[in-house]
Amino acid sequence: MKKPWTKKKRIFFAVLNSALALAALVFLGLTLLLSRQLSGQQAAERWQGESELAFTQLSCYLPVDKKIGLEQVYTFRTAILTKLKEAAVEEESGSLFADAWSTTGKVTASTSLGKSEVSAIAVGGRFFDFHPIRLISGSYISESDLMKDRVLLDEDLAWLLFGGTDLQGLELQINGAPFVVAGVIEREQDFASKKAYTAGMGLYMSFDAYAALEETAGINCYELVMAEPVDGFALSFAKEKFPIGQGEIIQNSGRFSFENRVKLLGKFGSRSMQTLGVVYPYWENAARCVEDWCALFTFLALFASVLPVVTVAVITVRYIRRGKNKVEEDLLPSLKDRTQEAIRVRQRRRWEKKHGMHEE
Numbered sequence: 001m002k003k004p005w006t007k008k009k010r011i012f013f014a015v016l017n018s019a020l021a022l023a024a025l026v027f028l029g030l031t032l033l034l035s036r037q038l039s040g041q042q043a044a045e046r047w048q049g050e051s052e053l054a055f056t057q058l059s060c061y062l063p064v065d066k067k068i069g070l071e072q073v074y075t076f077r078t079a080i081l082t083k084l085k086e087a088a089v090e091e092e093s094g095s096l097f098a099d100a101w102s103t104t105g106k107v108t109a110s111t112s113l114g115k116s117e118v119s120a121i122a123v124g125g126r127f128f129d130f131h132p133i134r135l136i137s138g139s140y141i142s143e144s145d146l147m148k149d150r151v152l153l154d155e156d157l158a159w160l161l162f163g164g165t166d167l168q169g170l171e172l173q174i175n176g177a178p179f180v181v182a183g184v185i186e187r188e189q190d191f192a193s194k195k196a197y198t199a200g201m202g203l204y205m206s207f208d209a210y211a212a213l214e215e216t217a218g219i220n221c222y223e224l225v226m227a228e229p230v231d232g233f234a235l236s237f238a239k240e241k242f243p244i245g246q247g248e249i250i251q252n253s254g255r256f257s258f259e260n261r262v263k264l265l266g267k268f269g270s271r272s273m274q275t276l277g278v279v280y281p282y283w284e285n286a287a288r289c290v291e292d293w294c295a296l297f298t299f300l301a302l303f304a305s306v307l308p309v310v311t312v313a314v315i316t317v318r319y320i321r322r323g324k325n326k327v328e329e330d331l332l333p334s335l336k337d338r339t340q341e342a343i344r345v346r347q348r349r350r351w352e353k354k355h356g357m358h359e360e
Contacts, residue, residue: 013311021308027301031294035256037190038290040283043130044253047098047225053089056234057130057252059284060222063277066245067218070124070207073101079241080226089227097226100125101207101219104281109153109203110173111161118157119202120174121281122210122217130223131283138168138183141206148206150182156201158184174205175213188286192293196285221281248276255287256294264295 036042044057062068080097089096100123107120128140136158141150151174158165158181161172167181185204187197211217222242226234235251242249254260264271271292280288 017308017311020304024301024304024308027297027304031256031261031297031301034192034290034294034297038192038283038287040131041252041255041287043098043223043225046129047095051095054228055225055253056228058224058226058234058238059250059252060224060238060242060244060247061250061278061280061284062220062222062247063245064220064279065277066247067103067220068222068243069218072243073099073124073219073222076222076242080224080237083237083241084227087229087233089229097224098126098129099225100127100130100223102127102221102223102281103207103210103217103219104199105210105214105217107174107203107205107210107213108176109157109161111171113163114160116157116160116201119199120210121202121204122207123204124207124219125223127204127223130225133188134186136184136186137166138181141182141204145206147180148209148212149177149179150206151179151209152182152204153184154202155184155186157203160201174203177213179205179209190286192286192289193282196282196289199282220279221284246276248278250284252287255291258298261291261295261298264291265299268295 041057044055048055077097077099084096102121102123105120105122106117108115108117110116123141125143128142136155138152141152151172153161153167155165158167162170162181165184168183170181172179172181188194207217207219224234224238226237228234235249238244238249
């Protein structure tokens with residue numbers, strides 16, 4: 001015979017369930033908070049704005065032994081417009097797609113105050129629409145710049161070369177060639193980007209300018225925001241038309257969704273195995289770091305919610321059974337008695353009528 005639960009046991013069980021349910025909500029909240037930290041993963045949302053047409057963000061990472069040039073980028077741009085036209089997606093002021101490209105390398109930056117070999121990220125297209133790094137002073141460089149000799153310095157390099165950060169218009173040398181400071185940026189301060197960026201002080205410069213300094217320069221990262229009239233439209237098109245080779249195409253949009261986090265849990269262990277020969281830029285490594293943490297918090301939230309969910313289910317079943325027993329023990333017998341009484345009354349009246357007995 002089972003011993004009835006004491007009041008203390010019931011209170012403990014209720015507190016335990018409440019604590020686990022609260023923990024599950026906290027883990028889910030942390031997941032949501034982390035997934036919103038990386039502005040570089042939200043370009044599609046910014047590009048879509050108030051439009052009813054959905055957009056998707058993709059990142060294409062080429063293997064180290066196969067970089068592409070601007071000619072292939074321009075060919076792919078033409079293919080995008082053709083595909084959107086075939087899909088009958090109407091263009092509104094050229095807003096159906098945006099792209100950016102980049103590569104990384106080392107250059108020597110110098111002024112009369114200092115000199116150092118630094119990390120260079122050579123960019124093109126609308127790179128800073130995808131990566132709105134905070135400006136301390138000056139302005140971004142862009143594809144529309146007539147002169148390609150403008151560069152962005154990070155804060156550490158600005159102090160080394162000039163001893164300050166308000167530097168727009170000042171000159172410096174990069175690999176012996178003259179350049180002009182467009183502005184100074186602050187590196188991303190979220191925990192994942194700080195962990196992922198390990199290249200030290202550096203600068204951003206035009207891909208065209210970098211290619212003029214390094215003849216073997218090529219694009220190893222291409223990013224795209226594209227109209228998505230149906231689910232999977234942009235990713236399918238990119239896999240078909242972009243010259244990715246043995247590289248990797250990642251759909252940034254929705255990568256932190258619950259469904260993707262659960263899928264990531266299923267890849268635990270194998271995810272760290274890299275067989276494509278791709279070197280990710282720091283912003284992709286930061287995104288993968290956040291994905292791992294989001295997957296972990298999702299697992300903890302699911303684990304913490306098991307007992308509360310089971311408890312609610314058991315209590316619900318018990319109440320249903322109690323209700324059923326109540327019906328069977330109280331309501332049904334009463335209804336049965338009333339029904340039987342009504343039948344007897346009708347039978348009595350029929351008998352009286354048959355034998356000529358009726359009330360005066």
